[in-house]
């Protein structure tokens with residue numbers, strides 16, 4: 001298996017282009033199932049998860065044509081067409097590898113009146129049930145059965161109807177599945193306590209561009225008036241706010257200055273506020289956000305929360321950065337029950353972190369030291385890359401496939417701003 005080798009201690013300076021958002025791409029791609037027309041997505045990141053989603057869609061009968069861009073440029077263009085649906089079954093092997101595969105459930109049900117999707121099971125960061133996805137679809141008249149590890153959903157008269165659903169807990173994925181199903185349902189759907197993440201807004205904007213009628217976009221009360229059919233369009237995936245936030249932490253932990261080209265300030269206010277509290281200087285300009293370290297980092301207290309709160313997907317990267325402050329920081333993880341898997345690995349690099357349940361206290365240390373480390377999820381792996389950038393000596397981050405799920409051309413982007421980082425091929 002490949003690994004990432006980092007010689008730490010370099011101050012990073014320069015510009016980093018921000019790619020299209022993984023979490024947006026993964027909910028825009030299944031929208032291809034909602035129309036027989038062509039859907040073209042641009043600014044798609046070159047990521048393992050995007051490729052896997054393409055393969056999942058191919059298995060359902062969707063044709064995918066990817067056009068690259070010139071070497072050195074970012075963003076791909078994929079044209080998808082689901083003229084006819086060949087299968088309504090999403091197999092275990094796919095869903096197990098990529099939880100977002102569950103997002104074919106709503107669109108398949110809407111288009112074909114039935115869908116059979118493997119239950120995803122738990123994952124490294126927590127239990128991650130899908131009960132709310134199912135309850136929301138039931139509120140639209142779907143009949144749901146669980147057997148042999150699969151969810152089988154069907155619409156009684158071949159078309160689901162509109163319905164009201166109030167989410168007891170904010171769920172990004174369940175809101176997405178419900179939105180996609182509701183777009184062509186028979187009648188009006190109202191979603192209460194819906195997720196407000198920018199990726200949800202991106203999904204709503206794509207659906208509207210395809211002919212859907214949605215109001216309340218960006219709020220927690222979404223009203224969807226089902227239409228008979230959606231049509232194709234061309235749509236650009238939004239920039240990745242988590243990738244941008246991760247590189248902002250790279251500027252912080254290396255005492256550097258990075259210009260995050262394409263980052264959208266309005267999507268990441270909680271992150272930039274936290275960075276500013278740490279003492280980093282944030283400059284917003286017409287091409288993105290520049291983040292510059294200005295003296296020693298200050299400790300912080302943060303708690304993760306649904307948008308517009310501080311994103312759980314930024315917690316691990318901040319934890320790595322906070323190891324280099326002069327004092328004690330407090331973190332609370334409220335979204336996933338097991339999202340501190342990076343702590344033992346950061347400790348092996350010299351970090352001093354106490355974890356009690358969902359809370360963690362990070363005691364700043366004068367230095368981190370390089371080590372061989374590995375993590376069991378994407379953002380945890382990024383926290384180790386960040387620690388490695390600041391550590392004395394060499395760090396080897398194993399299990400690179402986690403990083404390949406969510407960071408496009410990581411080594412290339414970091415090398416270009418002064419990091420000594422390379423991929424070591426297992427051969």
Ligand SMILES: CC(=O)N[C@H]1[C@@H](OP(=O)(O)OP(=O)(O)OC[C@H]2O[C@@H](n3ccc(=O)[nH]c3=O)[C@H](O)[C@@H]2O)O[C@H](CO)[C@@H](O)[C@@H]1O
Nearest residue numbers: 023100128129130131132133170171172173174313335336
């Ligand atoms: C591909 C994608 O976009 N992934 C993001 C998405 O994941 P995902 O959509 O899986 O996360 P959710 O927002 O659904 O999860 C939020 C919380 O709700 C719980 N829950 C969720 C669904 C459900 O049916 N029942 C239930 O109890 C979860 O266990 C968790 O505690 O949002 C998360 C929270 O911002 C991010 O960390 C992930 O990066």
Ligand SMILES: C=C(OP(=O)(O)O)C(=O)O
Nearest residue numbers: 023099100313378379406
């Ligand atoms: C948890 C994440 O992704 P996923 O939901 O795809 O596992 C993430 O992007 O940090």
